[in-house]
Each structure stands twice: as C-alpha cells, then as structure tokens.
Amino acid sequence: MRIIEKYIARELLLPFFVVTLILIGLFTSFNVARFLTSAVSETLGAGAMFKLVGLKTIIAAEVLIPIAFYVAVIYGLSRLNRDQELNVLRSVGYSDTHITFTVFWVALPVAILSGLLSVYARPWAYAESYIMDAQAQAELNADRFQPGRFYGSEKSGRVVFVRGKNEDGKRLEGVFHYVRTTGKSEIITATEGYQRELTLEQPARIELFDGKAYRLTQPAVKDTMIRFEKLTYFNEDEQAMESRRKAASTRALWSSEQPREIAELQWRLSRPVATILLALMAISFTKTAPRKGKNDKTFIAAALVFALYYNLSGLAKTWVEQGVVAAVPGIWWLYGVFFLAVILRLWDIRAMLSARQS
Known part of the structure; x- marks a missing residue:
C-alpha cells in the first residue's frame, strides 16, 4: 500500500475505532441500566448480568460496526476535503476513482469482520443469552x-x-x-x-x-x-422460539426451507455487502466546500439515507419471513437497488466535479 493509501486509511480507521467504542459504550450502559431496574440482576447475580450484557453487545456489533464505519468515512473524507487535502491529491493525479477504491479496500476487512460476527459470533451469543434470558425471565424458575x-x-x-x-x-x-x-x-x-x-x-x-x-x-x-x-x-413463548432460530448455526440454516430461517440466513450473509455499500454511499456525502466547516444539511441527509436503508432492510427480511417475497430474490433485491443508487450517486458527484474543474 502506497503512502497516500496509508494516509487515507489512517484518516478513516482512527474515527472508526473511536465511534465504535462510543457506540459500544452507549449500548452497554443502556443494557446495564435496563437490567439493574429489572429482576435480572436479582435473579442471575451481578457476574451473570454483566456476561449477559457482553453477549447482547456481541449480537449488536453486526449493526454497530457498519454504522461506525459509515460515520467514519463521512467524517474522515469531509475533514480531508475541508482542509483541501483532497484537492492537493487530485492535483498530483490521485483521482476520485482512486479515492473510491481506497475506501473500498479499507472497508473490505471491516466487512469481513462484520460478516464473521454475523455468521459465527452472533448465533453463539444468541444461544448463550437465550438460556440466560430464559433463566432470568421464566416464571417457572426455581432460582x-x-x-x-x-x-x-x-x-x-x-x-x-x-x-x-x-x-x-x-x-x-x-x-x-x-x-x-x-x-x-x-x-x-x-x-x-x-x-x-x-x-x-x-x-x-x-x-x-x-x-x-x-x-x-x-x-x-x-x-x-x-x-x-x-x-x-x-x-x-414466541420470543423464545425467535431466539432459538437466531441462535441456529449457519450450517443448519443452509438446508432449511422455512421462510423464517431463509430470511435469517440471508440477513447474516448480507452484513458484509451492507458494510461495503454503506461505505461507498458515504463518499457521496463528503463533498463539502473547503473552509466552510461542517455542512449540517449533508450530515442530516446522510442520517436520513441510513435510516431509510435500515428500515427497508428490516422490511425486506420481514417480507421473506412472511412469504411475501420468495427465497429468490429474497432480501437481495434491496441490495441490488442500493448498489444502483451508490453507482448513480458517485457518478453524479464525479460529473459535478468534472464540470466544476472545466
């Protein structure tokens, strides 16, 4: 990796780690407060309660990591553009295409991490937390x-x-x-x-x-x-049945023909794709004018785009679970639409910059 790629990668990964820690801290604090006000801490004890909080955090990590990298790309590239460093890179022949590919290669290991968490760590955490949740909440619990x-x-x-x-x-x-x-x-x-x-x-x-x-x-x-x-x-109860399906191994879901289990499998496999597409979409929100500071409208638009994607992804999964959409295309239609939106957005930005330079 050349010096320029290393520099951009550092500008993306540093805020990524900071935002990830902040999100995990907020999520953990919320769960600790929620469990302390319920009967969980009294039933399981403090040690088991903190273990349950850790398991819940692992489950949420597949969502928190893509969010953190999405925010990191927006923040990092906006900072480079605001300080005119991107203009300097363009002047020495480092085009927007190079910047896009650099973001893609930095996003790739983050996407792999998100995929591993979704495919392996999340089912294990669900299995462990299901048992602990049931012990704490079951009315027929001798403890x-x-x-x-x-x-x-x-x-x-x-x-x-x-x-x-x-x-x-x-x-x-x-x-x-x-x-x-x-x-x-x-x-x-x-x-x-x-x-x-x-x-x-x-x-x-x-x-x-x-x-x-x-x-x-x-x-x-x-x-x-x-x-x-x-x-x-x-x-x-129905919640326990839902937890057991989410705790099923990915290997077991491969052979299932049940719509709910097909939706769960496709959701797990889509996490790396979602991470990369969100990172590429984030590039289009980093074209703020130099020396004008943060553009509030840009960040609001970025937040709205993420909220729209997140709600549509949940809707796509629900449609597969209920049989409204078949296993093919399943939830993948959403990512096909999202991919086209990313291409059109990046192409529009590139055309705008070319017209401005000319």
Missing part, C-alpha cells in the same frame, strides 16, 4: 422461588408457592401451582419438584412428582382431577 412465599404474575394469572428447597436450590418441596386462563383454572400440588437445566432445544420446565392436578371450568360444567407420579410443566 427465584424462596420457601414460604407466594409468587404471582398478573400477566399470566399464575401463582406459585414452595414450602422448601434443598441446598442447591433445584429440588423443591411442597409445590403449589395455580394458573387462570379464559374459562378455566388449573391447580397443581406436588410433593416435590425439580428444575431442569435450560438448553437451546428445551424450553424452561419443572418436573413435578407425586401430586394432583385439578382443572376447574367457568362456569362449573365439568371439573376434573388426576393423580400423577411425574408431570413436566413447560413454559414457552
């Missing part, structure tokens, strides 16, 4: 039950009482469970229960032993009662 106390949830109409627990807190004694749904109520009593360890494949569950189950209908038409030696009670 949050203290002997001799009633635990209720207005949202689900559930009430749980435990008479005693063993030393490790996983085996329960004297379990009472009540849940009310539309038109019926269910009461379960058991001599003992056991909290099974959560896995990615299994939802939160408690195994109850030697007990009775009562089902009461409203109005009282037919009530039932059964005795059981062992009863497994599951606690599952």
Whole structure:
C-alpha cells in the first residue's frame, strides 16, 4: 500500500475505532441500566448480568460496526476535503476513482469482520443469552422461588408457592401451582419438584412428582382431577422460539426451507455487502466546500439515507419471513437497488466535479 493509501486509511480507521467504542459504550450502559431496574440482576447475580450484557453487545456489533464505519468515512473524507487535502491529491493525479477504491479496500476487512460476527459470533451469543434470558425471565424458575412465599404474575394469572428447597436450590418441596386462563383454572400440588437445566432445544420446565392436578371450568360444567407420579410443566413463548432460530448455526440454516430461517440466513450473509455499500454511499456525502466547516444539511441527509436503508432492510427480511417475497430474490433485491443508487450517486458527484474543474 502506497503512502497516500496509508494516509487515507489512517484518516478513516482512527474515527472508526473511536465511534465504535462510543457506540459500544452507549449500548452497554443502556443494557446495564435496563437490567439493574429489572429482576435480572436479582435473579442471575451481578457476574451473570454483566456476561449477559457482553453477549447482547456481541449480537449488536453486526449493526454497530457498519454504522461506525459509515460515520467514519463521512467524517474522515469531509475533514480531508475541508482542509483541501483532497484537492492537493487530485492535483498530483490521485483521482476520485482512486479515492473510491481506497475506501473500498479499507472497508473490505471491516466487512469481513462484520460478516464473521454475523455468521459465527452472533448465533453463539444468541444461544448463550437465550438460556440466560430464559433463566432470568421464566416464571417457572426455581432460582427465584424462596420457601414460604407466594409468587404471582398478573400477566399470566399464575401463582406459585414452595414450602422448601434443598441446598442447591433445584429440588423443591411442597409445590403449589395455580394458573387462570379464559374459562378455566388449573391447580397443581406436588410433593416435590425439580428444575431442569435450560438448553437451546428445551424450553424452561419443572418436573413435578407425586401430586394432583385439578382443572376447574367457568362456569362449573365439568371439573376434573388426576393423580400423577411425574408431570413436566413447560413454559414457552414466541420470543423464545425467535431466539432459538437466531441462535441456529449457519450450517443448519443452509438446508432449511422455512421462510423464517431463509430470511435469517440471508440477513447474516448480507452484513458484509451492507458494510461495503454503506461505505461507498458515504463518499457521496463528503463533498463539502473547503473552509466552510461542517455542512449540517449533508450530515442530516446522510442520517436520513441510513435510516431509510435500515428500515427497508428490516422490511425486506420481514417480507421473506412472511412469504411475501420468495427465497429468490429474497432480501437481495434491496441490495441490488442500493448498489444502483451508490453507482448513480458517485457518478453524479464525479460529473459535478468534472464540470466544476472545466
């Protein structure tokens, strides 16, 4: 790499690292504050809570890194243009095409990093955080039950009482469970229960032993009662199912024909493409007039373009998930449109500069 390319790369990478650290710091602080005000810290403990925050940050990194590089390109090249350094480079034969290719080559390793995070690190972080989230939020979680106390949830109409627990807190004694749904109520009593360890494949569950189950209908038409030696009670929700799909390995998604899993796979593979296209689009917002300082309208336009792209990318993924758009073209139509917009934008800027020089 020649001296000029190294200089431009330094002007892009330095703000990139600074913006990345700022975004990660803000995201981490937000999650710490959110968990401290919820029951997560009390249920899991401080150490596990900070581990969960770290996992959430890894998941968000695939979005934070492209944003940081997008901002870095705008800031770095705007600074060079404002100080007339780009004009000096053009005067010695370093054209706008060279500048574009330099930005592309600098963006390439950033795009590879974003892709690796999306394809490998993000599913792993989702798998780990899914288990920790489920442990902290599951209503049927033995860790949050203290002997001799009633635990209720207005949202689900559930009430749980435990008479005693063993030393490790996983085996329960004297379990009472009540849940009310539309038109019926269910009461379960058991001599003992056991909290099974959560896995990615299994939802939160408690195994109850030697007990009775009562089902009461409203109005009282037919009530039932059964005795059981062992009863497994599951606690599952749509959010948990969504988390498990995001935690699936990329290899497993390759062979799937489910629209939701196809959308997830295409989203992961699109992260490097999005990083490069955003970096190239950012070049078109760096043509501020020298010595006039920052152009607020330019930065507002850049923010609006990114917001438009981000919302359209989410919409494209949702359409594939719902079967509105087939696996082909999938979400790739958006990046085809985005690529044409980048080409037209850069071509328009180049034509404008050529006309100004002539």
